[in-house]
Amino acid sequence: MSTDTSLPVLTPADFASDQDVRWCPGCGDYSILAQMKKVLAGIGATREKTVFISGIGCSSRFPYYMNTYGVHSIHGRAPAVATGLKSVRPDLSVWVITGDGDALSIGGNHLIHAIRRNLDINIVLFNNRIYGLTKGQYSPTSPLGKVTNSTPMGAIDNPLHPLSIAIGCEGTFVARSIDTNIKHLGYVLGRAAEHRGTAFVEVYQNCNVFNDGAWDYAKARETKADTTIELEHGKPLIFGKNRNKGIRLNGMEPEVVELGKGVKEDDLLFHDEKSSEPSLAYLLSRMRHPEFPEPIGVFRAVERPRYDELINLQVEEAREKKGEGQLEKLFLAGETWSVS
Amino acid sequence: MATTSRSAKPLVELEGATVRFCGDSGDGMQLAGTQLTTTSALVGNDVATFPDFPAEIRAPRGTKAGVSGFQIHFSSHDIYTPGDAVDALVAMNPAALVTNLGDLKPGGILLVNRDAFDKKGLEQAGYTTDPLTDGSLNEYSMHAVEMTKLTRTAVEGLGLSVKESDRCRNFFAMGLVFWLYDRPLDPTLRYIDEKFGRRPEMAEANRLALKAGNHYGETIEAINSHYHVPPAKLPPGTYRNIKGNTALAYGLITAARLSNKRLFLGAYPITPASDILHELTKYKHFDVLTFQAEDEIAAATATIGAAFGGEMAVTATSGPGIALKGEAMGLAVMTELPMIIVDVQRGGPSTGLPTKTEQADLLQAMFGRNGECPMPVLAARSPADCFDVAQEAWRIAVRYMTPVILMTDGYIANGSEPWRVPDLSELTPVEVKHPEGTSNGDHFQPYARDKRLARPWAVPGTEGLAHRIGGLEKQDVTGNVSYDPLNHQHMVETRAAKVAGVADDIPLQELDGPDRGDLVVVSWGGPYGACATAVHRAQQRGQAVSHCHLRYLNPFPRNLPEILGRFKHVLIAELNLGQLRKLIRAEYLIDAIGLNKVQGKPFSVAEVDAKIDEILSQGSTD
Numbered sequence: 001m002s003t004d005t006s007l008p009v010l011t012p013a014d015f016a017s018d019q020d021v022r023w024c025p026g027c028g029d030y031s032i033l034a035q036m037k038k039v040l041a042g043i044g045a046t047r048e049k050t051v052f053i054s055g056i057g058c059s060s061r062f063p064y065y066m067n068t069y070g071v072h073s074i075h076g077r078a079p080a081v082a083t084g085l086k087s088v089r090p091d092l093s094v095w096v097i098t099g100d101g102d103a104l105s106i107g108g109n110h111l112i113h114a115i116r117r118n119l120d121i122n123i124v125l126f127n128n129r130i131y132g133l134t135k136g137q138y139s140p141t142s143p144l145g146k147v148t149n150s151t152p153m154g155a156i157d158n159p160l161h162p163l164s165i166a167i168g169c170e171g172t173f174v175a176r177s178i179d180t181n182i183k184h185l186g187y188v189l190g191r192a193a194e195h196r197g198t199a200f201v202e203v204y205q206n207c208n209v210f211n212d213g214a215w216d217y218a219k220a221r222e223t224k225a226d227t228t229i230e231l232e233h234g235k236p237l238i239f240g241k242n243r244n245k246g247i248r249l250n251g252m253e254p255e256v257v258e259l260g261k262g263v264k265e266d267d268l269l270f271h272d273e274k275s276s277e278p279s280l281a282y283l284l285s286r287m288r289h290p291e292f293p294e295p296i297g298v299f300r301a302v303e304r305p306r307y308d309e310l311i312n313l314q315v316e317e318a319r320e321k322k323g324e325g326q327l328e329k330l331f332l333a334g335e336t337w338s339v340s
Numbered sequence: 341m342a343t344t345s346r347s348a349k350p351l352v353e354l355e356g357a358t359v360r361f362c363g364d365s366g367d368g369m370q371l372a373g374t375q376l377t378t379t380s381a382l383v384g385n386d387v388a389t390f391p392d393f394p395a396e397i398r399a400p401r402g403t404k405a406g407v408s409g410f411q412i413h414f415s416s417h418d419i420y421t422p423g424d425a426v427d428a429l430v431a432m433n434p435a436a437l438v439t440n441l442g443d444l445k446p447g448g449i450l451l452v453n454r455d456a457f458d459k460k461g462l463e464q465a466g467y468t469t470d471p472l473t474d475g476s477l478n479e480y481s482m483h484a485v486e487m488t489k490l491t492r493t494a495v496e497g498l499g500l501s502v503k504e505s506d507r508c509r510n511f512f513a514m515g516l517v518f519w520l521y522d523r524p525l526d527p528t529l530r531y532i533d534e535k536f537g538r539r540p541e542m543a544e545a546n547r548l549a550l551k552a553g554n555h556y557g558e559t560i561e562a563i564n565s566h567y568h569v570p571p572a573k574l575p576p577g578t579y580r581n582i583k584g585n586t587a588l589a590y591g592l593i594t595a596a597r598l599s600n601k602r603l604f605l606g607a608y609p610i611t612p613a614s615d616i617l618h619e620l621t622k623y624k625h626f627d628v629l630t631f632q633a634e635d636e637i638a639a640a641t642a643t644i645g646a647a648f649g650g651e652m653a654v655t656a657t658s659g660p661g662i663a664l665k666g667e668a669m670g671l672a673v674m675t676e677l678p679m680i681i682v683d684v685q686r687g688g689p690s691t692g693l694p695t696k697t698e699q700a701d702l703l704q705a706m707f708g709r710n711g712e713c714p715m716p717v718l719a720a721r722s723p724a725d726c727f728d729v730a731q732e733a734w735r736i737a738v739r740y741m742t743p744v745i746l747m748t749d750g751y752i753a754n755g756s757e758p759w760r761v762p763d764l765s766e767l768t769p770v771e772v773k774h775p776e777g778t779s780n781g782d783h784f785q786p787y788a789r790d791k792r793l794a795r796p797w798a799v800p801g802t803e804g805l806a807h808r809i810g811g812l813e814k815q816d817v818t819g820n821v822s823y824d825p826l827n828h829q830h831m832v833e834t835r836a837a838k839v840a841g842v843a844d845d846i847p848l849q850e851l852d853g854p855d856r857g858d859l860v861v862v863s864w865g866g867p868y869g870a871c872a873t874a875v876h877r878a879q880q881r882g883q884a885v886s887h888c889h890l891r892y893l894n895p896f897p898r899n900l901p902e903i904l905g906r907f908k909h910v911l912i913a914e915l916n917l918g919q920l921r922k923l924i925r926a927e928y929l930i931d932a933i934g935l936n937k938v939q940g941k942p943f944s945v946a947e948v949d950a951k952i953d954e955i956l957s958q959g960s961t962d
Binding site for chain 2: 017018019046047048049051052053056063064066067068069070071072073074077080081082083084085086087088089091092109110112113311312314315317318319321322323324325327328330331332333334335336337338339340
């Protein structure tokens with residue numbers, strides 16, 4: 001007797017829900033949605049074991065468009081919802097979809113604690129440097145001086161850099177990609193899915209209605225080779241249209257150097273995503289346009305014990321030590337007396 | 341049970357007694373009270389306790405702000421309160437005396453630590469003359485005992501520092517009180533062995549201090565008799581003493597077992613609810629997961645995540661925490677997931693009185709969320725009752741797919757009473773249903789409803805049931821996001837009807853006393869004991885008074901208006917400015933009278949008693 005034991009393989013289209021996608025035409029979110037479906041199909045994910053959890057904002061509508069389990073929760077709280085779910089159900093693959101306002105403003109506290117706990121979840125932050133759903137107020141990643149509906153004279157608060165925060169929390173997987181760079185985005189999301197621990201991915205995402213062109217410098221065909229630098233583990237940091245520029249460390253500071261003219265590849269900074277100290281990753285997260293090309297790719301990928309694993313391990317350890325809990329024993333703990 | 345006096349002095353039999361230990365928050369008064377409680381319970385008395393301590397861990401020594409007290413009422417008959425007036429007061433310093441003396445009965449026994457009544461101590465308490473010598477305490481049976489000196493002498497030779505020796509003073513005081521009320525020392529000696537096993541010299545010092553206090557009572561001529569309180573006639577069974585927060589934790593563990601679920605607690609430290617977290621985290625071997633969140637909001641939202649994951653999810657906090665959880669509670673209502681939200685109430689508003697009791701969160705529990713956001717609300721009436729209410733809350737939550745608020749208060753949470761340990765066969769299983777997986781491709785309807793209007797609890801991991809929930813309004817049946825005006829009206833009404841329908845599943849309201857009469861005293865939560873006792877007294881006086889204690893605050897039991905309507909007057913006693921009264925008036929147009937108090941303290945029996953009398957005497961002149 002022969003039995004076909006192979007699992008049905010899902011296609012990207014199988015992950016699409018029956019709901020109409022309601023982002024504005026031209027929104028960068030479409031591309032991320034498409035890549036996500038591809039990645040899930042590629043890694044052989046199942047609908048029932050995959051859960052998308054989001055907060056509030058344009059990006060947070062994401063779960064409605066995925067034919068998986070999903071929770072569209074409240075503003076900023078998605079990492080906490082995910083923490084509860086993943087703690088009781090480590091068997092599930094849990095994705096948090098968030099934006100710059102959701103994750104870094106109202107949900108900043110939950111974000112940093114989720115990352116430091118290193119739950120085995122994936123957090124994808126769609127960074128468009130604006131509040132879209134509330135119609136164009138500045139966000140915690142908007143640059144200084146940004147004129148918006150709520151900052152007619154320009155933003156006066158220093159912006160946050162998502163990856164610096166994630167690395168500051170000693171995130172075990174920290175990466176960046178760009179909505180229109182679909183191949184790279186697919187690669188980064190795939191790596192995030194593979195990682196065991198909190199995978200934090202920032203995606204430069206264009207809001208073509210309220211902040212169009214915010215990432216043009218990093219996306220435009222003619223400039224991107226000079227304004228971004230693709231990180232590859234174990235490789236020197238080289239960039240530029242002609243691959244003739246590199247990043248070298250001068251003491252604790254990175255500097256842009258030209259190859260040749262006495263500078264060899266070996267003089268350059270070599271990327272090490274597995275470095276146990278987060279200092280290198282942090283340094284890379286500080287490289288900002290226009291002084292530096294902005295790195296994309298995997299900044300950091302290290303292993304550390306995971307909260308969801310540990311919380312369940314403690315239950316197992318307690319069971320081994322004390323035996324399976326018995327209600328009678330619990331009730332009768334301490335001093336008792338009988339009345340007849 | 342035959343009693344043998346442990347003393348040569350006359351032993352006077354009493355029905356019961358109320359004792360209060362008070363001193364600095366570092367004086368070990370909570371421990372002294374707990375030991376007297378355990379011992380009294382073990383000799384078969386009914387007991388009720390009232391620990392009362394400041395919010396500061398160590399307020400400046402000797403000040404009134406730093407006074408910590410523990411009151412215990414033990415009795416040979418059923419009791420419901422820790423007692424109004426105190427029969428015996430132990431005051432470890434002048435500040436403790438001045439802040440507690442008002443509660444000592446005239447002629448009551450007063451034991452003070454003579455050594456603490458020095459110039460500085462008296463000044464800190466605001467005394468201009470020494471009350472021990474100025475005659476102001478003449479109406480009490482006062483014994484000024486040199487506790488510090490006697491304790492130091494007792495532990496001499498063990499090589500302890502003065503500070504360490506003085507730390508044994510509470511055991512000296514315990515020993516003396518144990519003699520006074522004819523309590524055995526064995527349980528406390530066992531406690532010392534257990535607690536100080538690793539420090540044999542401290543264990544020995546505490547043993548010596550305890551015995552020294554005990555011998556002191558026997559020897560000193562000034563104290564010429566002592567008292568015996570025989571065992572109470574409690575229903576047969578095995579008993580233990582239990583605190584409210586412990587009973588609540590046990591109730592949650594039991595409910596999880598009875599429903600075959602893991603228990604997840606999301607919590608953030610907050611007085612007076614933290615002990616629920618402390619307690620549950622000890623029982624991981626019962627498949628209990630405790631998550632100390634980064635804040636109250638995360639505690640609540642993680643709880644929603646765990647509920648979505650298909651487990652028994654609970655979050656426990658106090659009033660300020662409920663304020664922060666409000667948004668998450670709204671999401672829980674919208675997503676119609678079962679969970680329990682525990683509110684151990686304390687004095688408010690804002691940070692208020694963290695260690696003191698109050699019942700002023702009722703309207704917050706009912707209405708403290710945006711939109712029409714109803715939830716069932718239950719309240720425990722006593723420490724042991726927390727065990728039952730926790731299970732009941734979970735039963736309602738899963739049967740109706742709804743978050744449920746369980747209210748206790750600081751008084752119940754920290755107070756203790758004997759608990760008849762249930763036989764496992766007495767516990768009712770909690771039935772939980774999850775829809776089964778399917779591969780036939782039928783479209784799953786996450787907001788289809790059963791006859792109770794509950795939606796299915798489809799758990800991630802189940803094939804074919806993938807669905808999305810969230811805070812946006814849902815189309816009924818399909819669960820798709822819907823902005824349709826009529827659907828919203830329908831959903832708001834459906835959620836309201838679902839919670840109102842819980843009334844079909846809860847017992848009809850019972851009365852303690854005749855089913856009609858001049859006055860019905862209505863209470864909820866902690867005031868149960870004071871109201872029950874006051875009503876019993878009034879009934880013994882021949883007054884036509886009954887007691888109606890509510891466990892279910894939303895929805896109310898179906899027969900409540902009918903019951904209340906059979907009485908000439910309705911009195912609602914609660915530790916707020918009339919929140920239940922507002923609800924009863926709004927719901928039933930019953931013009932209830934309020935007995936309201938917000939002093940951070942429970943009602944005394946006398947307060948309720950006096951109000952009953954006042955109403956009935958006015959009534960008779962109508």
